[in-house]
Amino acid sequence: MKGTRAEKDQEAPALSQAELNKKSMQEVRRSLPIFPYREDLLAAIKEHQILVIEGETGSGKTTQIPQYLLEDGYTQGGMKIGCTQPRRVAAMSVAARVAQEMSVKLGNEVGYSIRFEDCTSERTVLKYMTDGMLLREFLTEPDLASYSVVIIDEAHERTLHTDILFGLIKDIARFRPDLKVLVASATLDTERFSCFFDDAPVFRIPGRRFPVDIFYTKAPEADYLEACVVSVLQIHVTQPTGDCLVFLTGQEEIEACCEMLQERCRRLGSKIAELLVLPIYANLPSDMQAKIFNPTPPGARKVVVATNIAETSLTIDGIIYVIDPGFCKQKSYNARTGMESLIVTPCSRASANQRAGRAGRVAAGKCFRLYTAWAFKHEMEETTVPEIQRTNLGNVVLLLKSLGINDLIHFDFMDPPPHETLVLALEQLYALGALNHLGELTKVQSRLSCIVKPLQVGITLFTFYPTVSRYKYLTFLHKNDKNLLSHYPKHFHQRSNTEIHNLIQGNVFHSIAVTAGYFYHTARLSKGGYKTVKHQQTVYVHPNSCLFEEQPRWLIYHELVFTTKEFMRQVGDTVCFRPEFRGLKLTPVHLECTM
Numbered sequence: 320m321k322g323t324r325a326e327k328d329q330e331a332p333a334l335s336q337a338e339l340n341k342k343s344m345q346e347v348r349r350s351l352p353i354f355p356y357r358e359d360l361l362a363a364i365k366e367h368q369i370l371v372i373e374g375e376t377g378s379g380k381t382t383q384i385p386q387y388l389l390e391d392g393y394t395q396g397g398m399k400i401g402c403t404q405p406r407r408v409a410a411m412s413v414a415a416r417v418a419q420e421m422s423v424k425l426g427n428e429v430g431y432s433i434r435f436e437d438c439t440s441e442r443t444v445l446k447y448m449t450d451g452m453l454l455r456e457f458l459t460e461p462d463l464a465s466y467s468v469v470i471i472d473e474a475h476e477r478t479l480h481t482d483i484l485f486g487l488i489k490d491i492a493r494f495r496p497d498l499k500v501l502v503a504s505a506t507l508d509t510e511r512f513s514c515f516f517d518d519a520p521v522f523r524i525p526g527r528r529f530p531v532d533i534f535y536t537k538a539p540e541a542d543y544l545e546a547c548v549v550s551v552l553q554i555h556v557t558q559p560t561g562d563c564l565v566f567l568t569g570q571e572e573i574e575a576c577c578e579m580l581q582e583r584c585r586r587l588g589s590k591i592a593e594l595l596v597l598p599i600y601a602n603l604p605s606d607m608q609a610k611i612f613n614p615t616p617p618g619a620r621k622v623v624v625a626t627n628i629a630e631t632s633l634t635i636d637g638i639i640y641v642i643d644p645g646f647c648k649q650k651s652y653n654a655r656t657g658m659e660s661l662i663v664t665p666c667s668r669a670s671a672n673q674r675a676g677r678a679g680r681v682a683a684g685k686c687f688r689l690y691t692a693w694a695f696k697h698e699m700e701e702t703t704v705p706e707i708q709r710t711n712l713g714n715v716v717l718l719l720k721s722l723g724i725n726d727l728i729h730f731d732f733m734d735p736p737p738h739e740t741l742v743l744a745l746e747q748l749y750a751l752g753a754l755n756h757l758g759e760l761t762k763v764q765s766r767l768s769c770i771v772k773p774l775q776v777g778i779t780l781f782t783f784y785p786t787v788s789r790y791k792y793l794t795f796l797h798k799n800d801k802n803l804l805s806h807y808p809k810h811f812h813q814r815s816n817t818e819i820h821n822l823i824q825g826n827v828f829h830s831i832a833v834t835a836g837y838f839y840h841t842a843r844l845s846k847g848g849y850k851t852v853k854h855q856q857t858v859y860v861h862p863n864s865c866l867f868e869e870q871p872r873w874l875i876y877h878e879l880v881f882t883t884k885e886f887m888r889q890v891g892d893t894v895c896f897r898p899e900f901r902g903l904k905l906t907p908v909h910l911e912c913t914m
Contacts, residue, residue, distance in 0.1 A: 369489075408599070489515070665694070
């Protein structure tokens with residue numbers, strides 16, 4: 320009998336590669352834990368103005384909910400759907416993924432907005448952005464009239480900007496009944512969010528969780544970095560196939576860990592299978608960030624070395640093993656001394672559980688905690704203290720005042736900041752001339768925000784490249800700033816070049832009186848070293864600073880940060896003034912950009 324297979328093959332036209340990719344993506348979308356709840360979720364959003372959505376990391380809430388809303392008609396009439404992320408990396412990577420799923424070019428219908436980078440257009444209807452960027456939009460559009468839906472994602476991270484957004488959006492939702500507000504969180508504190516938003520209903524999306532075996536050390540580790548490296552190699556040699564995720568506290572630790580792993584793999588050579596070592600942290604260039612999402616080649620193992628960005632903000636497929644030293648970097652602020660501390664501290668139990676959960680996404684996994692079970696129960700806090708309760712509130716006060724919110728004491732914070740910190744911020748802004756005796760904004764305020772920007776950018780100018788080049792500091796001389804770009808090392812990545820270029824093109828350093836803005840942050844050289852003028856506190860110039868050996872008599876600094884010592888960050892010895900500041904001597908700029 321004549322066969323039928325050939326005829327069937329001829330009848331079905333061959334699919335192009337693009338169509339196959341699209342088909343594959345649609346299958347992935349349908350396989351996500353959120354998909355079966357699509358209709359129920361849209362019905363709940365239609366019925367309630369504010370909805371708290373609780374879902375496991377990896378359930379698909381960040382990528383799928385905006386698409387469901389778009390398909391349901393929430394962008395008709397040119398309205399936008401905004402989705403905030405606490406981290407730049409997450410905003411960029413999620414927007415890229417959604418654009419891919421929708422088969423559109425990133426920047427058209429789907430875009431993202433982060434500091435110094437706006438990848439949107441007039442056609443953009445799905446907009447991913449950092450929470451800080453949405454706060455800026457409040458300045459130009461206080462009622463967010465162009466948005467039909469606002470999604471505050473990763474709300475459990477409780478960043479400073481997210482906490483301010485809570486209060487502002489809760490307020491505008493009361494007089495904009497057409498605005499839908501979705502507060503999306505991992506399985507932490509959802510009841511508190513519901514209570515804050517006037518008992519808003521909670522929609523729970525079950526995650527796809529596989530069992531995770533958790534192992535503790537018998538005794539505390541003396542060097543957790545070394546323990547991480549040894550653990551990765553032990554897993555690589557002894558455990559079955561599966562990728563590995565290591566949590567560390569910051570860029571320097573991650574770079575050190577990656578170098579140690581690569582060096583030991585080189586020594587072992589062909590004795591072990593290929594090990595791909597991939598870092599991920601906020602200041603890593605975009606092309607290198609994307610590598611962590613690439614599939615692992617057959618016969619190899621991938622190890623991703625990450626900050627706590629991989630706890631909830633990013634989902635990396637293929638992770639079976641998690642190594643958790645139990646630490647994170649946390650900022651705290653002492654209002655009395657003006658000292659900000661950025662120190663490595665034990666993470667919370669909630670964070671540790673989130674980290675362990677990363678191992679159970681695709682199959683049964685294992686989490687190796689490099690601390691004792693006793694330490695987990697007795698030395699770790701239940702949850703992390705919200706950032707608003709441990710930070711300098713100067714910028715927060717300026718922002719809220721700019722939005723016309725004058726009664727800061729009674730502003731609707733979910734967790735109010737310490738009274739002392741708020742009063743100090745008001746006192747400093749009054750002393751700087753940003754507020755008058757009635758607590759109202761003055762014209763000086765707009766100049767102050769300009770002063771802060773270049774110094775904040777300075778923190779990230781030398782972000783990624785080797786340690787030696789990172790500490791080659793720049794000084795800005797007001798006569799030569801047009802030629803500065805020609806002196807930059809070629810290996811600065813693109814984002815840093817753009818930031819520097821934007822600052823220089825705007826002649827920021829010509830138009831600002833940095834000294835007038837930072838008189839609070841002044842230090843004088845005495846016999847015992849530098850002491851702050853206000854509190855007579857001993858402070859230090861970092862050994863890697865360009866001013867370490869020069870030791871000028873007077874210094875101004877952007878902020879005090881305690882790491883191993885009380886270091887002044889972004890220091891300068893003399894600064895230029897605008898001609899408008901009459902009676903003040905015009906001097907050249909000699910301002911260090913980073914430390």
